[in-house]
Amino acid sequence: MKYYVLYVENTKSFFTYKSEEEYKPGEWCIVDFSGRKRSAVILRETEEDKIDFDIKKIKEIDSRADILSIPEDIIKLMDWMAVYYISDYYNVIKTVFPGILKLNYSQKAVFYKELENAEKYNSETIKDFNDYMKKKKVVTSATLIKKFGKDLVSYAQSKDAVKIEKHLVTKENKIKEIETDGIINETDIELNEEQKNTVEAIENGNNDYYLIKGITGSGKTEVYIRLIKNALKSGGGSIFLVPEISLTPQMMDRLKREFSNNVALLHSRLTTKERKEEWNAIKSGNKKVVIGARSAVFAPVQNLKYIILDEEHETTYKQESNPRYHTKNVAIKRANLLENVKVILGSATPSFDTYYQAKEGVIELLELKNRYNDAKKPVYDLVNLQNVNGNFSHELLEKISEKLLKNEQIILILNRKAFSTFIKCRDCGTVETCPNCSISLNYYRKENKLKCHYCGYEKYFKPVCGNCGSKNLIHLGTGTEKIELELGEIFKDARILRIDSENTKTQEQFEKMYNDFKNHKYDILLGTQIIAKGFHFPNVTLVSIINADIILNFPDFRAGEKTYQLLTQASGRSGREKKEGEVLIQTYDPDNDAIKKTISDNYEGYYENEMEIRKILKYPPYGRIINIVISSETETGLKEKAEKFYNMIKEKNSFIPKPFKAPIYRINNRYRYQIFIKSDRISINNIKHRIRSSLVNYREKDVRISVDVDPVNLL
DNA sequence: AGCACGCCGACT
C-alpha cells in the first residue's frame, strides 16, 4: 500500500490517501471526501511513519481520472512558490490553474458516464480502437464511426479528447492542419548585425539566463521572434511574457501573424472554458508558443526552450495578491527545474536588481546599442517648475505651438488620472476623505464624482464643504483631466485625446484610441504612464513629462529608478523615424540625479550611484526585504495584536523594527500595521521560517496577516 | 464547498 499527499478540489490544505496503484505527481484521481466524490491531484508520495494523525482514517483513492496530468515541473514549482512566498497551497493552485483545476458538475457527470461506458465496452474493443488510432496518422470521424459505432467514438473522444484530437480530423480540419503545420510566416525580416549577434549568442550560449539591454527602438522584438521561430523549427516551445496584454495590440497582431495557429494567447478575459481549451492545446503540444501576462509563466508548454520577459523592469510582473510572486523569479526557478530552458529578460532600462545580477555574472548581458532604421536620439530639455505659474511652462507652450504648426504630433504624460486628487475647503481646511480608507477622494469632473483609488468607493460631488458648509473650495493635485481642460483652453483648435485606465476599460476602446492617434485624428495624446510604453507613432516629435516629481517623491527606495525608467521609456516615443524628436521634462527638482542622468542618457552612471546608496542602506540587491501587513476592522487592540505577532517572529540574533502604523493607515475598512524586515540573504531564510510557523500558531479573531516577500510596492 | 458542533437569544 502506498500513501499519497493530495490536493483535493476546493479545500484549503492537503489530505493523505492510500492506494495499491502507482501514481505519479500531477496525476488526477477521484476520492471520497467527507461522503462525496471529488477530484484530486497527486502532489507527492509519502511514507507511513511520516503521517502524524490517525492512520486508520486514511481512505483509499477511488479511481484514476483520465484528465491531462499536471507536468511534474509545475508541481515542483508550486511547492517552491508556497515556501518561498510564504503562501498557502490553495492560493498557489488557484493562481497556477485559474479555473482549470476544478471539475465542474457537468464534467463530473461526463466522468461518471465514462465509468458506466467503460463497463459497457469491454477492454478488447477499446484496445482495437486504440491500436487502430495508433496505426493511422490521420482519420476522419466518419470512418471511425463506420468502423466502431457512434457511441464508442464519442466515448473515446470524451475520455481522452486530446490524445485522439491529434489523429482524428474532419475534412476541413485536415486541410487547415496541413496549411498551418509549423510556421505560417516563412518570410523572415532581415536582422541587423547586432540583432544577429544577439540571437547567436543566446542560441549557442551555455548560460541559462540572458538580459538583452536594448535602447528603445533597437528591435528587441525581432530578436525574440527569431529565437522563437528557430526553436519552433526543431519542435521547441516558448513562453513570451508581456507586462499587460491588452495594452500592446500591435505586438499581439505581429505575433499572431508570425506564428498563426501555433500560438496561444492567455489573458485575464478568457472564460474558464476557453482557458481550459488553451491549456489542453498547450499541454498536448498542439500549440507551442504561449503569449500572456504573468500567469502565462505556468503554461505547460511541451519541449520548452525559452521563457522571454519583455520589459522585464515592469512592476506588473509582481502579483499584488497572495501568492505575491514575481514572474522573473518564477521563470528562473522553472528553468532550473527543467533541462535546456533559457530565460531571456529584455528592457531598455533593466531593473537594477536584474542589472546587478548581470554584473555579477549570474545573467549574461547582451546589448543592443543602435536604433533600428538609424533613427536619431531625442534632444532633451529641462524646465524648473519653481519658476512656472501653473502646469505649463513657456518652453512647453512654445514647443507645442511649434509642433502643431508643423502638423507633427505631441505626447504629454502626467502620471495621475482624475481631475484633482483632493478638494480642500478654503475656510475650514477640511479635505474630503474616503469613508473606508484614510486617503483623500479624487475628483472626476466629467462624471462629477469623487472616487477612492484604493477601495473603489464613489459618490456624486456636491460643491459644498461637508464640515462647515462653505462653497469656497479649491482643487489641488492636478490630474490628466484638468490638464486636458486647460490645454483645450490654450490650444482651441488642437485635437486632444486623453487616455488613462479610467476611460479605457476594454481592449477595443484602447485599440480604437491607439489607431485614431496613429492615423493623426488627434494632435495631442495626453495620458498617464500607460501611454509611455512600447508604442510606435512615427509622427510624434515632442514628448513632455508635465511633472516628473510624482514618482520621484514616492516614499520608496526605488522611486529614482522608477523615474529614470519612466522618463527614458517616454523619451523613446519621440522621433521614431526620420524626424528628430524632442523631450521636455518639467520638475521642481532639476538637480535630482535620476533626472540628470536621464538627460545625459547615463543609465550606467545612475545605476552606480544608486548602488552605493543601496549598499550602505542594505536595500536590495544587497539585502532582502519582507513586508508584513497586520490588519483588522477593529482598531482597538490592533497595535497589541501586531506586537504579538512581532514577538513571535523576532529573535535576538537579528534586528527587526517594531510594527508601525502603515502609511495609509486604513484601506477598505481595515486598519493596518506594518512590519518591515530588511535583512541579509542568509538570515532572511531563518526569519521566513519563523514567519511561516508563526502564521500557523497565531490566532487572533478578525486579524489578517499578509506577507510580501521581495515587495515591489512598499505601501 | 458542505456539514457538524456549539454558543447565544427567543419562545412555548
Next chain:
DNA sequence: GTCGGCGTGCTC
C-alpha cells in the same frame, strides 16, 4: 427547557 440563528472548524 428547546428551537434555531450563524460563526468556526474540519474533512485524510
